[in-house]
Amino acid sequence: MPQMLFGSPELAGIPVAYDRNAEIYGEGELADYVYKVVRGAVRTYKVLNDGRRQINAFYLPGDIFGLEIGEDYTWSAEAIVGSDIVTVKRSLVLSIAERDGEVARQLWSVTAGELDGARSHSLLLIKSAQERVAAFLLEMSQRLADANLVELPMGRQDIADYLGLTIETVSRTLTQLASNETIELLASRSIALRNRSVLSRLNG
Amino acid sequence: MPQMLFGSPELAGIPVAYDRNAEIYGEGELADYVYKVVRGAVRTYKVLNDGRRQINAFYLPGDIFGLEIGEDYTWSAEAIVGSDIVTVKRSLVLSIAERDGEVARQLWSVTAGELDGARSHSLLLIKSAQERVAAFLLEMSQRLADANLVELPMGRQDIADYLGLTIETVSRTLTQLASNETIELLASRSIALRNRSVLSRLNG
DNA sequence: CGATTTGTTGACTCTAATCAAGCGTAGTGG
DNA sequence: CCACTACGCTTGATTAGAGTCAACAAATCG
Numbered sequence: 040m041p042q043m044l045f046g047s048p049e050l051a052g053i054p055v056a057y058d059r060n061a062e063i064y065g066e067g068e069l070a071d072y073v074y075k076v077v078r079g080a081v082r083t084y085k086v087l088n089d090g091r092r093q094i095n096a097f098y099l100p101g102d103i104f105g106l107e108i109g110e111d112y113t114w115s116a117e118a119i120v121g122s123d124i125v126t127v128k129r130s131l132v133l134s135i136a137e138r139d140g141e142v143a144r145q146l147w148s149v150t151a152g153e154l155d156g157a158r159s160h161s162l163l164l165i166k167s168a169q170e171r172v173a174a175f176l177l178e179m180s181q182r183l184a185d186a187n188l189v190e191l192p193m194g195r196q197d198i199a200d201y202l203g204l205t206i207e208t209v210s211r212t213l214t215q216l217a218s219n220e221t222i223e224l225l226a227s228r229s230i231a232l233r234n235r236s237v238l239s240r241l242n243g
Numbered sequence: 244m245p246q247m248l249f250g251s252p253e254l255a256g257i258p259v260a261y262d263r264n265a266e267i268y269g270e271g272e273l274a275d276y277v278y279k280v281v282r283g284a285v286r287t288y289k290v291l292n293d294g295r296r297q298i299n300a301f302y303l304p305g306d307i308f309g310l311e312i313g314e315d316y317t318w319s320a321e322a323i324v325g326s327d328i329v330t331v332k333r334s335l336v337l338s339i340a341e342r343d344g345e346v347a348r349q350l351w352s353v354t355a356g357e358l359d360g361a362r363s364h365s366l367l368l369i370k371s372a373q374e375r376v377a378a379f380l381l382e383m384s385q386r387l388a389d390a391n392l393v394e395l396p397m398g399r400q401d402i403a404d405y406l407g408l409t410i411e412t413v414s415r416t417l418t419q420l421a422s423n424e425t426i427e428l429l430a431s432r433s434i435a436l437r438n439r440s441v442l443s444r445l446n447g
Numbered sequence: 448c449g450a451t452t453t454g455t456t457g458a459c460t461c462t463a464a465t466c467a468a469g470c471g472t473a474g475t476g477g
Numbered sequence: 478c479c480a481c482t483a484c485g486c487t488t489g490a491t492t493a494g495a496g497t498c499a500a501c502a503a504a505t506c507g
Contacts, residue, residue, distance in 0.1 A: 085366065087447045093369050095362060108355035113362070140341050147351040150358055151312035157361035158299060158317070162289065164368035165297055165407040168463065195486065203369040208463055210487055227472095227486060243291050372495065399454060412495055414455055431454060431504080 044103065044132065044145050045075045045125055052125040054078075057118035063105070066115045070107035072126045076100050079122020080192035083114040084200065094201040096156055097193065099182055106149050119193050164203050166243070171202040172212040173241035176222065180232055187235070191228040248307065248336065248349050249279045249329055256329040258282075261322035267309070270319045274311035276330045280304050283326020284396035287318040288404065298405040300360055301397065303386055310353050323397050368407050370447070375406040376416045377445035380426065384436055391439070395432040 045052070054077045057063060063074065066085060074081075081098040095114050098104045105116060106129070118124075136143040163174050175198060180189045191198075199206045213230070216222045221238060223231040232238060249256070258281045261267060267278065270289060278285075285302040299318050302308045309320060310333070322328075340347040367375050379402060384393045395402075403410045417434070420426045425442060427435040436442060 087366075089447070091369070093366055095365065108352060113359070136347075137344050140344070140347065143340075143344065143347040143351070147347070147354060148312060150351060150354050154354055154358045154361055155317070157358055157365060161299065161361060161365045161368060162291075162297055164365060165295070205464060206486080207465085207488085211463090214487070243293070409496060410454080411456085411497080415495095418455075 044073075044142065044149070045127060052127055054123040054125050057122045057124060059118060059120050061118045063116040063118060063124065064112050066112055068112050070105065070110060070112045071129055072105060073103065073129050073132055074105040074116075075103045075125045075127075077123040077125055079124075080119040081116055081122060081124070082119050082193070082197060082201075083116045085114055092200045093203070094197060096153070096160070097197075097201065099192075103149050106146065106153075108150070119197065168202075168204055168208050168212050169215070170241050170243065171204060172198075172209060172216065173238045175202055176230065176232060177235070177238050177242055187232045188225075189230045189232065191230065194228070248277075248346065248353070249331060256331055258327035258329050261326045261328060263322060263324050265322045267320040267322060267328065268316050270316055272316050274309065274314060274316045275333055276309060277307065277333050277336055278309040278320075279307045279329045281327040281329055283328070284323040285320055285326060285328070286323050286397070286401060286405075287320045289318055296404045297407070298401060300357070300364070301401075301405065303396075307353050310350065310357075312354070323401065372406075372408055372412050372416050373419070374445050374447065375408060376402075376413060376420065377442045379406055380434065380436060381439070381442050381446055391436045392429075393434045393436065395434065398432070 057079070063081065064070075064072075076098050078100055081102075081104060082094050083096050083098070083104060084092055084094045086092045096104070097119070105112065107113065132142070132146065136146050163171050166174070176189060179191060180186065183189060195206045195209050199209045202209065204212075213222070213224060217224050219234075219237070221232075221234045223233050225231055261283070267285065268274075268276075280302050282304055285306075285308060286298050287300050287302070287308060288296055288298045290296045300308070301323070309316065311317065336346070336350065340350050367378050370378070380393060383395060384390065387393060397405075399410045399413050403413045406413065408416075417426070417428060421428050423438075423441070425436075425438045427437055429435055
């Protein structure tokens with residue numbers, strides 16, 4: 040239960056509201072705070088020197104992000120839509136962890152969770168466009184509500200930069216899955232999963 | 244200093260020798276041990292249902308691997324060449340961490356190091372073949388000896404499966420970098436870096 | 448020394464990127 | 478309320494880069 044990190048009275052913070060596209064922190068800045076999404080969605084990303092952007096992860100309500108073991112943030116973070124986010128001082132968490140083994144274990148656990156996510160992401164990036172999009176839809180379905188109706192907080196460009204594809208390829212792949220009856224495009228950000236077994240098969 | 248995990252007298256183990264291609268553990272097995280490479284090299288990998296293999300990471304002398312927060316190993320591990328590897332019981336490390344905050348922090352630090360590696364790996368996988376190979380050579384140079392002569396422990400297939408390319412593309416890209424004078428192929432596993440600035444530029 | 452594995456090179460194919468146009472929806476101002 | 482604009486998304490035509498299939502060369506091993 041990594042959420043407990045933010046659950047103790049000692050660490051209860053007041054949510055702060057961020058506008059759509061507002062920067063939460065930038066790569067290289069001092070990593071003084073740890074964050075938890077209450078409402079909305081967050082992307083962490085890097086921009087390569089030639090302008091390509093890679094999105095590392097999406098954070099949804101309940102998710103913790105921005106926990107660094109080093110001094111600085113290694114990625115930048117932005118709100119994808121209007122979001123409420125709770126903050127705690129990293130130094131405070133670290134000092135509690137020093138005397139409380141349970142909190143120390145939770146810090147480790149948050150990092151281990153990120154590691155799992157990063158490794159799954161790498162596995163994604165060696166697959167075909169269809170497989171990547173299928174995996175993305177299944178991941179989002181599971182994380183949002185585990186229902187067949189997926190209401191995406193992010194646009195096509197964010198999806199493309201997360202999957203290592205272009206916006207055109209993401210769009211085409213979705214239309215193709217829709218013509219299969221595998222999914223249904225109710226609106227660009229509202230997608231119904233009509234045939235999970237096909238998606239799962241694509242997912243490997 | 245994550246090495247200290249294995250440095251305490253309590254955790255001093257006797258190195259075990261593994262043959263080339265010997266399995267160290269398999270995905271899904273009980274994660275009872277944590278490992279440290281003394282001599283040789285190790286790959287961790289997964290095989291997808293269609294037979295494609297992804298190599299997650301290479302471990303070289305001094306590196307710790309196989310530390311899981313969950314019950315099972317999530318990847319398989321094999322020796323790339325004949326290797327000596329020290330082992331400690333995970334339960335032992337965990338029980339020490341419970342009373343020793345410094346050891347707890349080291350566990351966290353090992354996982355955080357893996358996280359950095361996994362994220363860099365993801366960044367790699369969105370790049371072109373030239374960029375991936377250049378990044379690979381620079382990474383290996385730095386990790387092996389930080390010299391211009393890189394003696395790779397792994398073959399082309401391992402490199403390909405790590406970079407998400409085919410063996411042919413890796414081979415062609417190396418020949419191309421050699422015809423540039425960027426590198427020199429002394430033997431298939433012995434590569435001299437002749438122009439690091441070109442490689443770094445490719446690396447982004 | 449022959450046999451087998453590993454690596455290189457060539458010809459061709461195919462997937463996703465690029466370049467370019469058009470559509471649809473939401474928001475703005477007359 | 479309706480044009481006008483802006484943005485996000487889709488679709489089409491073409492290109493580029495890596496994959497595939499195949500042959501061969503080189504290194505390694507028994």
